[in-house]
Amino acid sequence: MTQSTRIIVALDFPAREPALALVDQLDPARCRLKVGKELFTRLGPDFVATLQARGFEVFLDLKFHDIPNTVAAACAAAADLGVWMVNVHVTGGRRMIETTRERLDALPKAPLLIGVTVLTSLDGDDLAEVGCPGEPVERVLALAELGREAGLDGIVCSPRESAAVRAALGEDFLLVTPGVRPSWAATGDQKRVMTPREAVAAGSDHLVIGRPIAAAPDPLAALAEIERELAG
Numbered sequence: 034m035t036q037s038t039r040i041i042v043a044l045d046f047p048a049r050e051p052a053l054a055l056v057d058q059l060d061p062a063r064c065r066l067k068v069g070k071e072l073f074t075r076l077g078p079d080f081v082a083t084l085q086a087r088g089f090e091v092f093l094d095l096k097f098h099d100i101p102n103t104v105a106a107a108c109a110a111a112a113d114l115g116v117w118m119v120n121v122h123v124t125g126g127r128r129m130i131e132t133t134r135e136r137l138d139a140l141p142k143a144p145l146l147i148g149v150t151v152l153t154s155l156d157g158d159d160l161a162e163v164g165c166p167g168e169p170v171e172r173v174l175a176l177a178e179l180g181r182e183a184g185l186d187g188i189v190c191s192p193r194e195s196a197a198v199r200a201a202l203g204e205d206f207l208l209v210t211p212g213v214r215p216s217w218a219a220t221g222d223q224k225r226v227m228t229p230r231e232a233v234a235a236g237s238d239h240l241v242i243g244r245p246i247a248a249a250p251d252p253l254a255a256l257a258e259i260e261r262e263l264a265g
């Protein structure tokens with residue numbers, strides 16, 4: 034993987050026009066694209082096809098969390114869109130993940146299946162408030178182990194947990210990390226963050242980066258700056 038293809042640009046936009054204004058400046062050789070809840074709810078599968086027609090691999094970030102039959106069917110529907118990666122919440126449980134794995138394995142071509150562990154917008158206090166006391170890293174590790182046993186290709190975690198998950202689960206497990214903030218970017222609602230360079234050094238495979246690029250006055254310059262930082 035080149036440093037550039039590590040980058041997944043999050044297209045968190047309210048409409049097609051501003052999203053495409055950014056996409057038209059990007060190059061599939063330099064990044065993949067993430068379509069999340071906002072854009073998919075507004076524009077649906079057609080927009081995914083528009084991005085694919087421009088040569089981009091798409092991470093469909095809908096974070097499915099439901100009963101096993103429903104999530105497996107939703108991920109099969111995502112596979113029909115030809116997306117590169119799809120995700121579920123690990124807290125949906127072992128059977129939900131196993132059922133989805135089996136459903137995807139029966140298809141001729143399946144996306145990578147990854148699981149969200151602890152949202153990068155949460156810290157220890159937030160977790161305690163929802164009944165999960167303890168350090169985020171402990172919970173991420175437990176969910177990562179469950180997810181791998183159940184058949185996930187990798188997890189979504191913060192780069193702050195990447196080194197611990199790598200040490201526990203080895204190299205053959207994808208670590209997809211949002212919560213990436215170059216030193217010059219605002220943290221916003223993210224609580225567990227690292228810079229792009231720190232994230233890769235910690236073992237992250239893919240860096241999901243939204244606002245530091247999308248909301249920058251010059252998004253292409255922001256992407257180039259991140260690529261420079263990764264190239265060292």
Ligand SMILES: O=c1ccn([C@@H]2O[C@H](COP(=O)(O)O)[C@@H](O)[C@H]2O)c(=O)[nH]1
Binds near residue numbers: 149152223
């Ligand atoms: O734990 C998670 C899981 C998903 N995300 C998504 O990643 C991007 C991050 O965008 P930024 O603008 O770089 O903060 C966004 O689409 C989230 O939905 C996450 O941040 N944390």
